Amino acid sequence: MSIRLIVFDPSVRNEEGKLTVLLNPEIIEKDGEAIMKEGCLSVPGLEAEIKRAENIKVTGLDKNGNAVNIDATGFLATVIQHEIDHLDGILLLDRIGFIKRDIFKRRLMKQLKEAAREQAVK
Ligand SMILES: [Zn+2]
Numbered sequence: 789m790s791i792r793l794i795v796f797d798p799s800v801r802n803e804e805g806k807l808t809v810l811l812n813p814e815i816i817e818k819d820g821e822a823i824m825k826e827g828c829l830s831v832p833g834l835e836a837e838i839k840r841a842e843n844i845k846v847t848g849l850d851k852n853g854n855a856v857n858i859d860a861t862g863f864l865a866t867v868i869q870h871e872i873d874h875l876d877g878i879l880l881l882d883r884i885g886f887i888k889r890d891i892f893k894r895r896l897m898k899q900l901k902e903a904a905r906e907q908a909v910k
Pocket of ligand 1: 828
């Protein structure tokens with residue numbers, strides 16, 4: 789059996805909530821639209837405004853195997869959708885559209901070249 793698991797902690801942004809582990813999360817309802825600036829540890833240096841649902845209802849299991857329902861809105865809703873994207877193999881890069889992706893790639897290549905040049909000088 790495979791387990792899908794996300795961990796999130798809205799308190800890092802001074803939002804209400806605590807470190808939460810959610811197993812096999814599933815979004816059962818979505819409502820509204822919200823655009824927030826997101827970054828990702830998997831794509832260092834990229835920040836982009838991403839449009840997602842503003843309110844979501846999520847079901848899953850907590851770390852003790854108990855069924856939970858979470859109503860999330862705003863920042864927490866964004867975080868949960870971002871993390872579930874990871875489970876589905878979707879990164880911010882896949883959400884930003886090809887023009888921004890291209891700009892980001894070029895900037896990254898430039899940085900890598902500069903870093904390589906600096907290494908060569910040392
Ligand atoms: Zn991420």
